[in-house]
Amino acid sequence: MSIYVVGHQNPDTDSICAAVTLANLKQELGEDVEAIRCGKVNAETEFILDKFNIEAPKLVEKLNKGDEVFLVDHNEASQAIAGLEEAELTGVVDHHRIGGLETSGPIYFRNETVGCTSTIITKMYKENNVEITDEMAGLLLSAILSDTVIFRSPTCTEEDKEIANELASQLGLDVEEYGKELFKAGSVVNVLSAKE
Amino acid sequence: MSIYVVGHQNPDTDSICAAVTLANLKQELGEDVEAIRCGKVNAETEFILDKFNIEAPKLVEKLNKGDEVFLVDHNEASQAIAGLEEAELTGVVDHHRIGGLETSGPIYFRNETVGCTSTIITKMYKENNVEITDEMAGLLLSAILSDTVIFRSPTCTEEDKEIANELASQLGLDVEEYGKELFKAGSVVNVLSAKE
Numbered sequence: 175m176s177i178y179v180v181g182h183q184n185p186d187t188d189s190i191c192a193a194v195t196l197a198n199l200k201q202e203l204g205e206d207v208e209a210i211r212c213g214k215v216n217a218e219t220e221f222i223l224d225k226f227n228i229e230a231p232k233l234v235e236k237l238n239k240g241d242e243v244f245l246v247d248h249n250e251a252s253q254a255i256a257g258l259e260e261a262e263l264t265g266v267v268d269h270h271r272i273g274g275l276e277t278s279g280p281i282y283f284r285n286e287t288v289g290c291t292s293t294i295i296t297k298m299y300k301e302n303n304v305e306i307t308d309e310m311a312g313l314l315l316s317a318i319l320s321d322t323v324i325f326r327s328p329t330c331t332e333e334d335k336e337i338a339n340e341l342a343s344q345l346g347l348d349v350e351e352y353g354k355e356l357f358k359a360g361s362v363v364n365v366l367s368a369k370e
Numbered sequence: 371m372s373i374y375v376v377g378h379q380n381p382d383t384d385s386i387c388a389a390v391t392l393a394n395l396k397q398e399l400g401e402d403v404e405a406i407r408c409g410k411v412n413a414e415t416e417f418i419l420d421k422f423n424i425e426a427p428k429l430v431e432k433l434n435k436g437d438e439v440f441l442v443d444h445n446e447a448s449q450a451i452a453g454l455e456e457a458e459l460t461g462v463v464d465h466h467r468i469g470g471l472e473t474s475g476p477i478y479f480r481n482e483t484v485g486c487t488s489t490i491i492t493k494m495y496k497e498n499n500v501e502i503t504d505e506m507a508g509l510l511l512s513a514i515l516s517d518t519v520i521f522r523s524p525t526c527t528e529e530d531k532e533i534a535n536e537l538a539s540q541l542g543l544d545v546e547e548y549g550k551e552l553f554k555a556g557s558v559v560n561v562l563s564a565k566e
């Protein structure tokens with residue numbers, strides 16, 4: 175059975191896009207993996223998936239005994255998909271504080287002090303010499319702009335900016351303009367609620 | 371003040387060699403770091419340091435408040451230098467199980483399922499395009515041969531072998547022959563004790 179790649183509960187754009195792109199990278203490298211999500215896709219992420227013509231990953235609410243799982247965009251058990259303690263954890267790619275995770279054996283664990291998991295995944299494509307398709311570039315760019323609030327968050331680094339600018343230039347997108355479009359799409363629900 | 375790079379308590383060859391080489395790499399990259407150790411250098415490691423003409427890192431038994439520290443070859447607080455809880459942890463490079471570490475903010479944390487920390491550090495030299503001097507190659511090779519018991523341990527991977535063979539060829543050393551010399555040097559104390 176495939177190894178699941180999954181972001182945190184109550185997924186934001188980075189959790190969905192990092193799962194989809196890391197699964198894509200691993201598939202290109204010949205691994206049997208599948209991106210999943212453990213919660214609802216928010217309005218911003220829905221806009222992004224539509225724009226780049228990618229289906230939302232399958233919803234899995236709880237892992238079962240024997241499932242293998244790779245976590246992205248979180249490393250704390252309390253934020254993870256239900257049933258994690260029953261499953262076999264095979265890896266983590268994240269950019270948050272280290273949160274007390276314990277495993278019985280060694281696993282791949284990569285945490286970097288950058289603004290977005292998708293920045294690290296873009297580096298992983300490059301390290302493995304795997305071409306980033308426009309669809310995947312779109313998801314990676316969107317996640318970086320979302321997590322760093324278009325480079326304005328205190329967690330944003332030069333590396334996030336460089337990588338986002340490279341991805342934007344591959345896609346012929348203007349970072350500021352597209353970023354604002356993204357945040358507008360994400361706030362539709364709030365705007366509508368406010369109007370009611 | 372320098373950031374300390376340190377292996378686990380009761381240091382083995384990997385803990386000493388990974389600290390020295392990672393500090394060297396970081397210095398080459400312009401970072402202000404210093405390799406230290408928190409315990410006695412064993413006979414095997416002493417032989418290696420002599421052979422490659424490298425001084426043992428400074429002994430620091432306890433960290434003080436305000437010290438910055440980077441851990442190699444372990445990630446569990448229970449195995450770490452005394453005073454870790456007072457210090458500021460800035461990073462980890464390791465190859466063991468994930469052992470419940472918690473930090474207040476994000477840090478660099480790189481754990482891979484290979485046989486030796488020094489294998490990962492060799493990769494880091496390459497990723498950063500920093501030349502590995504013969505002295506550093508000697509320490510890296512020695513740590514890999516020590517941790518993998520000359521490629522015989524169940525944790526040894528193809529990556530460990532490839533990297534060790536590259537380092538050995540840089541140094542003109544035969545892996546089996548040098549590995550046996552290493553283990554013989556490490557067992558001198560035991561042999562002597564047994565004779566008594």
Ligand SMILES: [Mn+2]
Binds near residue numbers: 182189
């Ligand atoms: Mn997130």
Ligand SMILES: [Mn+2]
Binds near residue numbers: 189247269289291321
């Ligand atoms: Mn994130």
Ligand SMILES: [Mn+2]
Binds near residue numbers: 378382384385443
């Ligand atoms: Mn060790």
Ligand SMILES: [Mn+2]
Binds near residue numbers: 384385443465487517
């Ligand atoms: Mn080791």
